Amino acid sequence: MSVLEILGALFMLGGCVFALTGAVGVLRMPDFYARLHPAGKSDTLAQALILFGLALLAGQQLINAWPSEANSHADAWIGLANIILKLGLLTALLFLTAPTATHAIAKAARLDRYTRLPFDHEPGDDPASSRVAEIVVAGDVTEPLEEPPGPVLDVRETVAEDEDP
Amino acid sequence: MIEPWSAPLANVGAAAHSPTSYVVLATCLALLTGAILLLIRALRGPTVFDRILAVNAMGTKTVVLVACIAFLDMPHGNPSFYLDTSIVYALINFVATIAILKYIQYRRLS
Numbered sequence: 042m043s044v045l046e047i048l049g050a051l052f053m054l055g056g057c058v059f060a061l062t063g064a065v066g067v068l069r070m071p072d073f074y075a076r077l078h079p080a081g082k083s084d085t086l087a088q089a090l091i092l093f094g095l096a097l098l099a100g101q102q103l104i105n106a107w108p109s110e111a112n113s114h115a116d117a118w119i120g121l122a123n124i125i126l127k128l129g130l131l132t133a134l135l136f137l138t139a140p141t142a143t144h145a146i147a148k149a150a151r152l153d154r155y156t157r158l159p160f161d162h163e164p165g166d167d168p169a170s171s172r173v174a175e176i177v178v179a180g181d182v183t184e185p186l187e188e189p190p191g192p193v194l195d196v197r198e199t200v201a202e203d204e205d206p
Numbered sequence: 207m208i209e210p211w212s213a214p215l216a217n218v219g220a221a222a223h224s225p226t227s228y229v230v231l232a233t234c235l236a237l238l239t240g241a242i243l244l245l246i247r248a249l250r251g252p253t254v255f256d257r258i259l260a261v262n263a264m265g266t267k268t269v270v271l272v273a274c275i276a277f278l279d280m281p282h283g284n285p286s287f288y289l290d291t292s293i294v295y296a297l298i299n300f301v302a303t304i305a306i307l308k309y310i311q312y313r314r315l316s
Contacts, residue, residue, distance in 0.1 A: 042225050050229040057236035060267065064240035067263060068247045073256055076247075080263045088270045091233060095277055098226055120286065124276075127289040131273065131296065135266060138300035142262050149307045150255040 045104070049097030056090030059083045073150060081143035088135050096128040230277045237271045254310055258303065265299035 042050070066079030099121055106117040241264050248260035269292045276288030 046226050050226065053229055053233045056270075057233055060240045060270075061236055061243075063263070064243035064267075067260060068243045073253065073259075076256065076259060080259050084263050084266050088266055091237075091270050092273060094233075095230075095273060098230075098277060120284065123286055124289060127286065127293065128273065131269070131289065131293050134293065134296050135269065138296060139262075139266055142300055142303045143259070145304055145307055146255060146259050146262065149311050150253075153255075153311065 043101055045097050045101040049094040049101070052090050052094035052097065056087045056094060059087035059090065063087060074147075077143060077147050081140060081147075085136060085139045088139070089132055092128050092132045092135075096125050099124045099128065227278065230274050234271060234274045234278065237267050237274065241267045241271070258306055258310075262299065262303045265295070265303075269296045269299065 060083070063079040063083030066083065067076050070076040070079065103118055103121040103125065106121055108118060244260045244264045244267070248257045248264065251257045251260060272288055272292040272295065276285035276292075
């Protein structure tokens with residue numbers, strides 16, 4: 042193993058540790074708002090570390106396949122550079138989308154007054170339960186949202202209008 | 207002097223027994239273990255938001271797992287196709303999470 046492969050293996054090992062601890066945290070945390078924490082952050086770091094380790098492994102192969110006098114296969118490095126480029130693109134994409142999705146889940150749960158866990162406890166009964174949802178913020182939805190039905194995707198009205206003539 | 211027809215076979219044998227392939231395989235197994243733990247949370251989750259959170263994290267792990275499988279297949283095929291698959295899966299995962307959340311909140315998708 043060369044230096045780049047050992048570095049890549051170390052990065053992938055760190056990514057495995059973060060992925061496993063994140064999964065165990067999602068499984069074992071006491072309530073929903075605590076489960077958001079390992080799912081949102083450790084997964085992002087784990088995928089970044091694992092994909093960077095894979096990019097280092099591909100970089101070692103790129104150095105091996107670099108065209109020189111002894112190596113006449115001059116086209117192999119283009120495919121490996123393509124792989125490294127795609128790994129970088131995938132890392133950037135997951136860095137953008139994974140925290141955004143976690144934020145959307147947290148906001149949807151908060152606006153839905155997702156509070157059914159800790160309400161039947163007195164303060165001090167269960168120290169593991171959160172009382173986040175008792176705080177009233179602007180934008181809370183205490184009852185289901187009442188919007189006027191849109192004319193575009195309401196299938197039944199559209200079908201009824203089509204069947205009238 | 208290396209004959210050109212024996213070079214790919216030597217490459218396959220070296221890559222199949224190199225330590226890096228074992229590292230990639232161990233990473234795949236760790237990601238599968240994490241996905242199984244998240245699946246337990248998704249099946250057990252008391253509310254729908256727990257299930258969405260667990261499925262979203264499983265999707266992220268699946269993207270990384272497909273990229274690792276690409277590097278398991280490195281000497282035989284072109285890993286670039288697997289990476290295309292994982293990029294598309296990352297996009298679909300994000301869009302599906304947002305769509306499911308919107309459907310849960312407003313009960314319709316418009």
